[in-house]
Amino acid sequence: MKTRITDLFGIQHPILQGGMHFVGLAEMAAAVSNAGGLGIITGLTQRTPEALAKEIARCRDMTDKPFGVNLTFLPSVTPPDYPGYVKAIIDSGVKAVETAGNNPQKWLPALKDAGIKVIHKCTSVRHSLKAEAIGCDAVSVDGFECGGHPGEDDVPNFVLLPRAAEELKIPFVASGGVANGRQLVAALALGADGINMGTRFIATQEAPVHQNVKNAIVAASELDTRLVMRPLRNTERVLANAAVDRLLQKERDLGPNMKFEDIIGEVAGVYPRIMQEGDMDAGAWSCGMVAGLIHDIPTCKELIDGIMAEAHDIIRNRLDRLDA
Ligand SMILES: Cc1cc2nc3c(=O)[nH]c(=O)nc-3n(C[C@H](O)[C@H](O)[C@H](O)COP(=O)(O)O)c2cc1C
DSSP states (O other): OOOHHHHHHTOSSSEEEOOOTTTOSHHHHHHHHHTTSBEEEEGGGSSSHHHHHHHHHHHHHHOSSOEEEEEEEOOOSSOOOHHHHHHHHHHHTOOEEEEEESOOGGGHHHHHHTTOEEEEEESSHHHHHHHHHHTOSEEEEEOTTOSBOOOSSOOOHHHHHHHHHHHOOSOEEEESSOOSHHHHHHHHHTTOSOEEESHHHHSSSSOOSOHHHHHHHHHOOTTOEEEEOGGGTOOEEEEOOHHHHHHHHHHHHHGGGOOGGGGHHHHTTOHIIIIITOOTTSSOOBOOGGGGGOOOOOOHHHHHHHHHHHHHHIIIIIIHHHTO
16 A cells, blocks of 8 residues: 555555554564564663664664654653754664654754654644644644543544644644554545554564563453543553552542642653563553454564555455445
8 A cells, every 4th residue: 555654654554653662662663664564663762862873773683674763752850862862863874753742843954954754743733733834744643542642632533633634734644543454444534644553563472561561451441541640731541550540549639739749659660660570550551542452462464464454455345335
């Protein structure tokens, strides 16, 4: 299948793997890219720009296909060494970057000068238009269903995607809630040029995370995620667990007075304990409602081939006939 997204990134299938903290290591990105999608290494999971450069080199040893790097711009008191990370990406020769969080404008000239294609992930039409205006090559439109940070507008993809299609000129992918070929066809019908998946890629053979994480996603239904940190306007969709129950109780008890310091125990530094040690109650970790559509743990190639086969089948054998 050829779309503006496959052309932009030089990939076979219009399927991207979103950056994921402590999941987007070289093994994950290489497996997705080898299967014909665009794998993404999560920049900030590497503690220094030097470590990121090594991770990119490790990924290159595992695939000769294009892959990218995610750079998440977080509000923080002591920001990470963003200039260093950007330089590491440029020096490595990677040609795709997924930005997320704050406006990436400051970094665009350097990235574009290096011939890097930038896809910015946003949760609203207004932020998508801003990304287009500042020169991003594409947008990942992340609906309210998504795992991770859905923003504060709460517009699900069935409305958000066609709204983006009404306004955007640059290509965009549907992000959030996607797991199968049926949804790829729907995303294309709604105006997207492909899909971006997070949670679905965690439940794959190659995802470099503890088996407990994969099993938890398969066991979860679409009713098992919760929204946390809403009072801080830093909403995150996470899988329900004991730590999340505790966190939500604090939100109810402290109300609008809640501060980040009050919930540090439930959110700070929990990813290594969950993703590497499989301690599933260690804290709040991002997971999408799409867990309800995830019933198996295939290889990335089986997953992507299955999505493409289902999409082609629906287009040829269902939609084409309906058009009679
Ligand atoms: C465990 C996990 C960690 C994530 N970490 C990041 C991150 O560090 N930066 C980022 O931009 N997005 C992050 N995301 C969001 C994904 O890139 C993607 O946008 C999202 O998962 C799409 O929704 P889905 O899970 O329904 O497919 C994360 C998602 C998950 C599930």
